[in-house]
Amino acid sequence: MRHSIFFAALLIASGPVPAEPVRIDGGYFQQPILLDENTRETYIDAFYLDARQVSNAEFLAFVRQEPAWQRDRIPRLFAQPNYLKHWPQALTLGQRSAADDRPVTYVSWYAARAYCAAQGGRLPSLDEWEYAAALQRNASNQSGSEYAHALFAWYTNPKSRDLAPVAATEPGPLGLHDMHGLVLEWVEDFQLLLTQGDKTDLLGGSCGDTARFMPKFDEEHYATFFRYQSRSNFNARSTTSTLGFRCAYNVEEPL
Amino acid sequence: MPRKQLLTALAGVSFALSMAPGAFAAESRLKHEGEFIVDGMIFGLPEARVFEEDYDGPPVVGDYLTALPHLKPLDYEGNRTHHVRLDTFAQEVEVAPGYSFTAWTYGGSVPGPTLHVREGDRVVFTMKNRSDEEVVVTKPIRGGAPYFAQLQQNPYQKNAPAISPVPHSMDFHSGTVAADDKWRTIAPGESIEFEWVANYPGVYMYHCGTPSVLMHTAMGQYGAVVVSPREGFPTDDKVDHEFVIVQSEFYLTEDGDGYRYDHQAALDRNPSHVTFNGHVNALNATPLRAKAGDRVRLYLLNAGPSDTSSFHVIGAIFDRVWYEGNVENEWRGMQTVLLGASNSAVMEFIVPEPGAYKLVDHEFADAERGAVGTLIAEPRN
Structure with missing residues (x-):
């Protein structure tokens, strides 16, 4: 199913070359942000993760197949009014960040989920996405401060009017492209559940409430924390010039 | 209702009104159900509303x-x-x-x-x-x-x-x-x-x-x-000039051909710039202006985010200072006012004579990173 959709996308527009999903082996994930003070380590089962973000061309193929997700038909419940607003028309791609090979943005969590379901996949969980990103970073030579500097530069000035094409940069050691620095990616459980005594903060975070979630007070951990925090403050309808996604797939274990 | 009883009832109402003018005045200040008054102040405001609007004004x-x-x-x-x-x-x-x-x-x-x-x-x-x-x-x-x-x-x-x-x-x-x-x-x-x-x-x-x-x-x-303050400051009639100054730090580092925020520097309280009103030249390129003998009032906020301000005007003494801007907190004759992050003061001084008066954070590491301004005083007449 997934490959036929890709094929259809290629027929419609000269989109990016399809990339095989990458198998992420199961293993223990050291939580970089202590959402639960008693859980420092979580076991993550093996899964597949797209090597790169979903492109405009691929998302266009999807909304052609499932017209309910076209921007002039989508119910307001499922996206903010600027859903896919950068496309010149509902079924037409454009230039710069609206070009066929750029990561799709201005998509809500609902739309991202629907896309992945149509490929026989799903959104990665927060832990899966962060685990894959951490595994790849551990296998690379990037220092903590290089990582932090790249992220803070991107957070404050994402240059989202002219995003680079998907997979334009070399993949990391695991074969994943652009885990950081191109767009922020939707995950299935993006909203944090933070507790303060018997009160639970559904959206995640209030003024100054940071230190108790940080295993270390260095810029590397703050760079990661900022991703957790801002992702959590979006809502499922949010659509912005920096919000995109990639899909995950279950590993079918032999019986 | 017979006419006489009605009049009696109305008289009762007007008596009740006349007995409790304060209560009625207070209630007119309450705008929403659930609001209440403690010590003359209003609390219990309605819940915030989060919404989407088609606004580009x-x-x-x-x-x-x-x-x-x-x-x-x-x-x-x-x-x-x-x-x-x-x-x-x-x-x-x-x-x-x-x-x-x-x-x-x-x-x-x-x-x-x-x-x-x-x-x-x-x-x-x-x-x-x-x-x-x-x-x-x-x-x-x-x-x-x-x-x-x-x-x-x-x-x-x-x-x-x-x-x-x-x-x-x-x-x-x-x-x-x-x-x-x-x-x-x-x-x-x-x-x-x-x-x-x-x-x-x-x-x-x-x-x-x-x-x-x-x-x-x-x-x-x-x-x-x-x-x-509701009744103003005691010097309101004597003040010739009022200015607002906000002190704050910036933590910038080079990034390509520009600059960006440096979180490690912010954690380390090592600002690249400390400014009055957001630019090292804000109050130098456009100095504050007054005349000798004028009473100048400054509303000063130290926004931080993390540093203190030891605010001083070179050549002047603060005749009156209201810490945090509350008229109840009056100090006299202050050379320097120490403000933590998010502290403030209303401070007044008399301009002694014509000249240029530097406003500084007397923590000189901050002054030398930009926390300096100027007030230029013309002759009295």
Whole structure:
């Protein structure tokens, strides 16, 4: 199913070359942000993760197949009014960040989920996405401060009017492209559940409430924390010039 | 009802009214169900409303919102309700010659506009998170606050639109409310509306309270609210000039051919720049002006985010200081006023003679990173 959709996308527009999903082996994930003070380590089962973000061309193929997700038909419940607003028309791609090979943005969590379901996949969980990103970073030579500097530069000035094409940069050691620095990616459980005594903060975070979630007070951990925090403050309808996604797939274990 | 009984009943009502004038006056100050009064102050305000609006109008609206160092005089008697809009969006701003960065702002400048109200006033506040839009503040804006004309007359930060979509919030220190309701974070494209009552006079900070609060404030999301005392200050009739000054730190590092926020420097309290009103030249290129013998009043807020300010005017002594801007907290004859992060003071001095008077943070490591301004005094007559 997934490959036929890709094929259809290629027929419609000269989109990016399809990339095989990458198998992420199961293993223990050291939580970089202590959402639960008693859980420092979580076991993550093996899964597949797209090597790169979903492109405009691929998302266009999807909304052609499932017209309910076209921007002039989508119910307001499922996206903010600027859903896919950068496309010149509902079924037409454009230039710069609206070009066929750029990561799709201005998509809500609902739309991202629907896309992945149509490929026989799903959104990665927060832990899966962060685990894959951490595994790849551990296998690379990037220092903590290089990582932090790249992220803070991107957070404050994402240059989202002219995003680079998907997979334009070399993949990391695991074969994943652009885990950081191109767009922020939707995950299935993006909203944090933070507790303060018997009160639970559904959206995640209030003024100054940071230190108790940080295993270390260095810029590397703050760079990661900022991703957790801002992702959590979006809502499922949010659509912005920096919000995109990639899909995950279950590993079918032999019986 | 027979006529006589009706008259008796009416007399009873009017008697009850005459017995309790205070209670009725107080109740007229309450606007929503659930509000209540303790010690003459209003609490229990309605829940904040988060919504989406198709709004691309002036990002700062309200007659009493000005650009630094201006303060709009309160030209009304008693109390009123202010309808205030202060949208949040990214903006490229310059904080020293050649040092520009993409800031997160309220209203397009760092610090943001100054709001002036009177003790007891009510503020109905609206903010849209427009961080995913390019918002221009340097062209004439119809229906906007006086802030725009003042900024456009002297655009010393060289404000230019920028895009940096991030969830934000607004925390007014001048409001007494439940922060998890009113100061809640809204995503790009969302708006929030809430009310607060200026229960206590003072000079207050407002800022973004979204984690990391250090990053959001160091990125530029703060400004001042002046709540003037209900009965004013004892020197109101003698003051010749009023200016608002906000001190704050910037933590910039080179990034490509520009500059960006440096979180490690912010954690280490190692600012690249410390400024009055957001630029090392703000009060030097455009000095404050007065005449010898004038009484000058400064409303000073140290917005931090992390440093103290030891504020001093070289050649003058603060004749009166009201710590935090509350008329009850009066000091006399101060050479330097120490303000922690988000502390403030209203301070007055008499200009001794013609000349140039430097305003400094007497913590000289801060002064030498930019916390210096100038007041030029002309002859008395």
